[in-house]
Amino acid sequence: AQSVTQPDIHITVSEGASLELRCNYSYGATPYLFWYVQSPGQGLQLLLKYFSGDTLVQGIKGFEAEFKRSQSSFNLRKPSVHWSDAAEYFCAVGGVGRRALTFGSGTRLQVQP
């Protein structure tokens, strides 16, 4: 069975500081990996995805993530956080065809001025 673990429930960073959100997954084959962001009262928006190829992927809003197969990880990073990045972030894993995505429990990011 596929699963995702986001070990940090809540993270607080200062504006301008760097950010890393952790994600570990379990999947029986080559995974498709995703990061989504949810602002308060909104649905989820795709930040970035990894399907194959270069293990460092770039997304929207200055985010990037690195796929590390040996560690079963897909951590999200941003070099300098902005106050507007405060939101909840979800990592997800899934495959092709009829398999649905499995999401982690989310990490809530708070940004201090």
Next chain:
Amino acid sequence: DVKVTQSSRYLVKRTGEKVFLECVQDMDHENMFWYRQDPGLGLRLIYFSYDVKMKEKGDIPEGYSVSREKKERFSLILESASTNQTSMYLCASRPVGGSGANVLTFGAGSRLTVL
């Protein structure tokens, strides 16, 4: 842009009522999904549909049913609402092929409160 529209943003229902949550997508996506979102639990899959009239149970289908009579519309039905079904419900769709394959697009969510 692909749009996924959930007709009701906020609903308040009473225990035992039948509840319909409607979701419509406008980009001819083959697959549609219903997830439930609860604090600390993330998103959990209730049902998904990979084509018209086709459906598969997700991780937490108990107490729910679905209907997909047309490609663009996927309905979630609570036959007899209970208080433990108070939650945020998220609909999503995705294409099978093309550049957007395997990427879910979400609606804004329907927050259901069962009293």
